[in-house]
Amino acid sequence: MTAYADFYRRSLDDRDAFWAEQARLIDWQTPPQAVCDWSQPPFARWFSGGTTNLCHNAVDRHLKDRADQPALIYVSSETGEEKVYTFRELHSEVQRAAAMLKALGVRKGDRVLVYMPMIAEAAFTMLACARIGAVHSVVFGGFASVSLASRIEDAQPRLIVSADAGSRAGKVLAYKPLLDEAIRLSSHKPEAVLMVNRGLAPMTMQPGRDHGWTGLGEQHRGAQVPCEWLDAGDISYTIYTSGTTGRPKGVQRDTGGYAVALAASMKHIFAGNAGETYFSTSDIGWVVGHSYIVYGPLIAGMATIMYEGLPIRPDAGIWWSLVEKYKVTVMFSAPTAVRVLRKQDPAFLKKYDLSSLRALFLAGEPLDEPTGRWISDSLGVPIIDNYWQTESGWPILTVANGVEKMPSKFGSPGVPMYGYNVKLLHESTGEELTGANEKGVVVIEGPTPPGFMQTVWRDDERFVNTYWKSIPGKLVYSTFDWGIRDEDGYFYILGRTDDVINVAGHRLGTREIEESISSHPNVAEVAVVGVADALKGQVAMAFVVARDTTALTDDAALLRLEGDIMKQVDGQLGAVARPARVRFVSALPKTRSGKLLRRAIQAVCEGRDAGDLTTIEDPSALQQIRDLLAK
Ligand code: AMP
Numbered sequence: 001m002t003a004y005a006d007f008y009r010r011s012l013d014d015r016d017a018f019w020a021e022q023a024r025l026i027d028w029q030t031p032p033q034a035v036c037d038w039s040q041p042p043f044a045r046w047f048s049g050g051t052t053n054l055c056h057n058a059v060d061r062h063l064k065d066r067a068d069q070p071a072l073i074y075v076s077s078e079t080g081e082e083k084v085y086t087f088r089e090l091h092s093e094v095q096r097a098a099a100m101l102k103a104l105g106v107r108k109g110d111r112v113l114v115y116m117p118m119i120a121e122a123a124f125t126m127l128a129c130a131r132i133g134a135v136h137s138v139v140f141g142g143f144a145s146v147s148l149a150s151r152i153e154d155a156q157p158r159l160i161v162s163a164d165a166g167s168r169a170g171k172v173l174a175y176k177p178l179l180d181e182a183i184r185l186s187s188h189k190p191e192a193v194l195m196v197n198r199g200l201a202p203m204t205m206q207p208g209r210d211h212g213w214t215g216l217g218e219q220h221r222g223a224q225v226p227c228e229w230l231d232a233g234d235i236s237y238t239i240y241t242s243g244t245t246g247r248p249k250g251v252q253r254d255t256g257g258y259a260v261a262l263a264a265s266m267k268h269i270f271a272g273n274a275g276e277t278y279f280s281t282s283d284i285g286w287v288v289g290h291s292y293i294v295y296g297p298l299i300a301g302m303a304t305i306m307y308e309g310l311p312i313r314p315d316a317g318i319w320w321s322l323v324e325k326y327k328v329t330v331m332f333s334a335p336t337a338v339r340v341l342r343k344q345d346p347a348f349l350k351k352y353d354l355s356s357l358r359a360l361f362l363a364g365e366p367l368d369e370p371t372g373r374w375i376s377d378s379l380g381v382p383i384i385d386n387y388w389q390t391e392s393g394w395p396i397l398t399v400a401n402g403v404e405k406m407p408s409k410f411g412s413p414g415v416p417m418y419g420y421n422v423k424l425l426h427e428s429t430g431e432e433l434t435g436a437n438e439k440g441v442v443v444i445e446g447p448t449p450p451g452f453m454q455t456v457w458r459d460d461e462r463f464v465n466t467y468w469k470s471i472p473g474k475l476v477y478s479t480f481d482w483g484i485r486d487e488d489g490y491f492y493i494l495g496r497t498d499d500v501i502n503v504a505g506h507r508l509g510t511r512e513i514e515e516s517i518s519s520h521p522n523v524a525e526v527a528v529v530g531v532a533d534a535l536k537g538q539v540a541m542a543f544v545v546a547r548d549t550t551a552l553t554d555d556a557a558l559l560r561l562e563g564d565i566m567k568q569v570d571g572q573l574g575a576v577a578r579p580a581r582v583r584f585v586s587a588l589p590k591t592r593s594g595k596l597l598r599r600a601i602q603a604v605c606e607g608r609d610a611g612d613l614t615t616i617e618d619p620s621a622l623q624q625i626r627d628l629l630a631k
Helices: 003-013 015-023 054-058 060-066 087-103 120-132 145-155 176-185 213-219 256-268 287-299 318-326 335-342 369-379 460-467 510-518 555-572 598-605 619-630
Strands: 036-040 043-046 070-076 082-086 111-115 135-138 159-163 165-168 171-174 192-196 210-212 237-241 249-253 277-280 303-308 328-333 359-363 383-386 421-425 440-445 468-471 474-485 491-496 500-503 506-509 523-533 537-546 581-584
Touching: 003 015, 015 036, 015 256, 043 256, 054 060, 054 120, 054 256, 054 287, 060 087, 070 087, 070 120, 070 318, 082 087, 087 120, 087 213, 111 120, 111 145, 120 135, 120 159, 120 237, 120 287, 145 176, 145 237, 145 249, 145 555, 159 176, 171 176, 176 192, 192 213, 210 213, 237 287, 256 287, 277 287, 277 318, 287 303, 303 318, 318 328, 335 369, 359 369, 369 383, 421 474, 460 468, 491 500, 500 523, 500 537, 506 510, 510 523, 510 537, 510 555, 523 598, 537 555, 555 581, 598 619
Parallel strands: 070 303, 111 135, 111 159, 135 237, 159 192, 192 210, 277 303, 277 328, 328 359, 359 383, 537 581
Antiparallel strands: 036 043, 070 082, 165 171, 237 249, 421 440, 440 474, 468 474, 474 491, 500 506, 523 537
């Protein structure tokens, strides 16, 4: 057996011994009494009896050996700020933030909703929550008031931490009005709001509720707030993600299992070493930002770069200049960003000394071969595709660089990672597919490994019903992705089985977009589908039946309504969810029982065969879409 094959087998066949070994990669206040408790499937409990703290493992424990080494490197190409915090400085900023949270009434188990741009205070807040046992719920700063309101409603935060504004391509996006509107829309009201003022946008503060970060921070300069020792199973955070139904799900994560999973992944997958620099270009609003901007690299004793801005501003060399300056050894990004860079002058890749870089990891969406080959040839380091989800918290499929240098295959993220018993199921019979190159649904046999979601926040039933299914002798978790496995055991991911689309690596529910569009007064019906796009992987396309067509007499009127609907989506969900086009039809293709034929619409948009249409009610509805696209 090869080194990795053996490592992998041990993780499944000798599960407890394997993970007990990994658990030694972190500090425990009380060592765990048990490793995996699978007595109440599908709820896997890891490291019961152990007490630990994520913030201790990310910050405090490094003070002994590397207090004066860089921990957090903050760079904004939007505002020109650049600041390096050592572990000692990070320790003091996090304690100060923890003192502020406590002063605002936050206690262990309380939720703190974080709606922030990529600024250092966002990382301080997350770590401060972990320090005192509060549950953070970070909402992507690109989301607007309606998305934010549904998350406030569900998370019921005692405190919301935000900032005056974010900035993208030099354009200021004011957060405070969106936040105020979201709080107005939500039936749950936070007791307090803590605002960082970057001086980018004016803010109206609500007396009694709103507090300024700087003013309150002054009162807590030099504060000492010890870490709370938490049970391994205590909740560290929730993060919302989209599924088939309109309502986003709060993916809930534990403390001990997550800390172990991240420490193990930093060693076995990313092969990052203490004292080096890690650069993930994601955003703290996504799971990659949680695992591999904030917690993972810091737990490993690495410096982590937190970058606000685009990859091509001020020019396409900005990321590579950071690699040179901070001697980045491990980098993590998304295929869309690489496709953006590929359109720029390749000279920017030759301008900087990139000799420190050992690997570039890419995730979040399929990596197409031309993009993979281009960046691989340009950088001359391994390009490591990795497949995972918000739910898993760390890679499910990739190659474990730190265990054995395994060959990559273009188009495949790789093989199952240790701890993941990945299988393929037949779509309709639900039987396990064991042959090579058969297409099925990618599932994970329980128990899921440490770091995996514990449940859906406050909704165990939804967790069980949405994700889990029994097959003879087994309980399996569905990823909602199609996949195939080749004769060498490498998997290929072929897209979602549900109504989730992936725009530039951002996961969006088409139902959420449909709900937003439906609330426009002149929309009677709408269908949103994901359509293949050369740059973003997929874009959303909307087809609308207007309620009143009397004014829609010419192209200019249609364009006005299209713009109006897009503006509404921007204001409610955020620009990330805005469809690329909104087209108008007189009817939508449906089955005779009234179900929207989304897959047929998608096929037509992508110029593919629409498949089996025997149940279609009115074939002319699909023809209308074909005609529109041909125009
Ligand atoms: P998210 O929860 O936002 O991370 O989105 C997870 C989904 O993104 C997965 O279920 C896949 O559909 C897709 N995905 C993530 N990584 C990859 C990858 N390396 N290759 C193909 N699809 C991916």
